[in-house]
Amino acid sequence: MSDLSNFQGLVAVREIEGQGMLTVRGDFSSMVLRSAVTGLAGVDFPGQRGANVQGNRGLLWMSPDELAVLLPRAEAAGAAEKLAGQLAGEHALVVDVSDARVHFEIEGRVVRETIAKLAPVDMHPDSFGPGELRRTRFGQIAAGFWMGDERTARIFCFRSVRDYMAGLLMVAADDHSELAYFKK
Known part of the structure; x- marks a missing residue:
């Protein structure tokens, strides 16, 4: 796990x-x-x-x-x-x-970049903002997510792939993987 x-x-x-x-x-x-x-x-x-x-x-x-x-x-x-x-x-x-779903929260200054590494969603602030929901894929699994604000996102997926999603999120958020793509 x-x-x-x-x-x-x-x-x-x-x-x-x-x-x-x-x-x-x-x-x-x-x-x-x-x-x-x-x-x-x-x-x-x-x-x-x-x-x-x-x-x-x-x-x-x-x-x-x-x-x-x-x-x-x-x-x-x-x-x-x-x-x-x-x-x-x-x-x-x-x-x-x-019982069939698991929910994650990611929070910090590069939430958009973290999601963009994993999901085929345009995460530019002009294209996706707080209060919007997307159903998509993170790597090889179906998931949904929304941003509560500019620094916080909630992600949900099937519980059976919990460990895979947790691993994806941790790799995408690794300190040595910053893209700085959406900086203003």
Whole structure:
């Protein structure tokens, strides 16, 4: 297992413990769905490719009919059951995927460069900014990420590839690998 407990390179890399995640599929034009998920997450409904996140709660736009709902992991199973009940009669699906996902946070002055080394995403500040979400690949694995601010990004992937992702992030953040590409 890759040890992230005290990793500090060009950016700090840490695993987020206790993050829960629900997948919700449905009709985004349904006010019942929108009200239920925003009430649960405590944030506004995101626009296309948006990430509205406050702490460990939020909504991530995953596709035109799919959201990820972030909440504390201890609440996830009960929230999934409650949300499914609220959406009964709606064209919707709710699944607790907390056990199948792992979340990382990277923080520091070269967050953009660290991600750019691993994912085929234009990380220039004019092309990608805080509050935007991308689903992509980091190396050989599927992942999603968003920036909370200019110095912080959250990344999620399947738990089965946790060690691979941790290793990728630590190599990309190695002190001797700075690119200084996005410096202003």
